[in-house]
Amino acid sequence: MAGGVDIYKILSQLACELQIVNLLPHERYDRFERQLEKLREMISCIDDHSSCGDPCLWKKLHSDTNCISTGDLGSVILNSDEPEALVFTRSVYTQAQENQTSSTKEKTYNEIKHFAEDLLKEMSTVFRNKDKEMVELTRNLTDWKSLSINVKTKGAPVVFALENAKFVENALKVGRSLREIDSEELKNQFSTFLERLGKVIENKSMEELLRIDAKDLIKTFMRNSNQYKGIEMIMQATIIGAIKISVESVAESIISKYGIHNSKIRALKDTTANNEMFVAINGPEVGEADSLLAKALDRKFSGRLGWHISVKQNLFRTSGPTVENILKRKSKLNIYSDI
Numbered sequence: 001m002a003g004g005v006d007i008y009k010i011l012s013q014l015a016c017e018l019q020i021v022n023l024l025p026h027e028r029y030d031r032f033e034r035q036l037e038k039l040r041e042m043i044s045c046i047d048d049h050s051s052c053g054d055p056c057l058w059k060k061l062h063s064d065t066n067c068i069s070t071g072d073l074g075s076v077i078l079n080s081d082e083p084e085a086l087v088f089t090r091s092v093y094t095q096a097q098e099n100q101t102s103s104t105k106e107k108t109y110n111e112i113k114h115f116a117e118d119l120l121k122e123m124s125t126v127f128r129n130k131d132k133e134m135v136e137l138t139r140n141l142t143d144w145k146s147l148s149i150n151v152k153t154k155g156a157p158v159v160f161a162l163e164n165a166k167f168v169e170n171a172l173k174v175g176r177s178l179r180e181i182d183s184e185e186l187k188n189q190f191s192t193f194l195e196r197l198g199k200v201i202e203n204k205s206m207e208e209l210l211r212i213d214a215k216d217l218i219k220t221f222m223r224n225s226n227q228y229k230g231i232e233m234i235m236q237a238t239i240i241g242a243i244k245i246s247v248e249s250v251a252e253s254i255i256s257k258y259g260i261h262n263s264k265i266r267a268l269k270d271t272t273a274n275n276e277m278f279v280a281i282n283g284p285e286v287g288e289a290d291s292l293l294a295k296a297l298d299r300k301f302s303g304r305l306g307w308h309i310s311v312k313q314n315l316f317r318t319s320g321p322t323v324e325n326i327l328k329r330k331s332k333l334n335i336y337s338d339i
């Protein structure tokens with residue numbers, strides 16, 4: 001039980017960390033790996049508290065060891081085999097219990113160890129090999145923290161010489177749309193980017209850089225046109241890298257929603273498109289939006305006669321003969337006749 005509590009503590013930390021949305025793929029993966037590493041250490045030091053380090057990795061188990069070896073956990077007696085004991089004489093019973101309690105610790109520890117090993121095995125499959133490869137590809141693109149530390153210590157030209165081939169290769173692997181562009185141009189942009197990064201972190205000390213969040217650096221560039229203009233391909237590769245694996249599906253669904261609102265057949269201004277997207281993402285589903293739509297129409301068209309929307313050639317009608325006609329229509333298919 002005590003060992004189980006220690007293991008579940010790791011498991012709950014793992015679950016919490018995997019649920020944090022605002023993390024770059026490599027940040028999430030590294031946090032996850034750190035917890036697995038902890039579990040590995042726990043397995044290796046379960047039998048020996050002295051190799052456990054500080055703080056103790058089996059906080060509950062190792063502090064409850066005395067109780068486990070005597071078989072006595074508060075009012076609960078482990079190995080309570082009294083009915084069986086009735087057939088023994090007193091001395092045989094005492095001997096048997098002694099044998100049993102000395103092996104209780106071993107038995108309990110073995111079981112907990114097996115449990116931890118099984119858990120580790122299962123947890124190691126959370127990130128598939130394909131995902132791990134992708135994490136490493138995106139690490140190179142999005143880990144602006146390490147990049148800025150390198151620029152600070154080695155200077156932008158040296159970092160360019162060391163990193164440009166890998167960066168370009170990974171950017172082309174991650175961002176399909178970048179493949180159409182000349183990789184020489186990508187290299188040039190990478191060089192400009194490193195120079196700009198150098199200027200942004202110029203006044204920061206090494207301690208500050210060690211505490212800096214790569215996402216904040218990316219945001220600084222995204223928000224400032226002086227920073228992102230001319231290095232759009234680098235920004236694109238970084239942003240694609242940042243959403244890979246974890247929030248990729250969320251981003252894709254937003255993009256497809258945007259495509260419905262703002263397309264070639266219905267081109268909108270940026271502000272209108274943003275407003276529509278705000279409602280589309282935060283508002284109710286269309287099927288459940290009647291009261292909200294009524295309120296919006298009341299606000300815009302609350303004249304003497306109220307509103308009556310039935311414009312021809314419109315994709316959306318709230319009333320009018322055609323809509324009523326369609327609603328009255330019955331399906332020709334038998335299976336729908338009762339609906």
Ligand SMILES: [Zn+2]
Nearest residue numbers: 049052056062
């Ligand atoms: Zn310990």
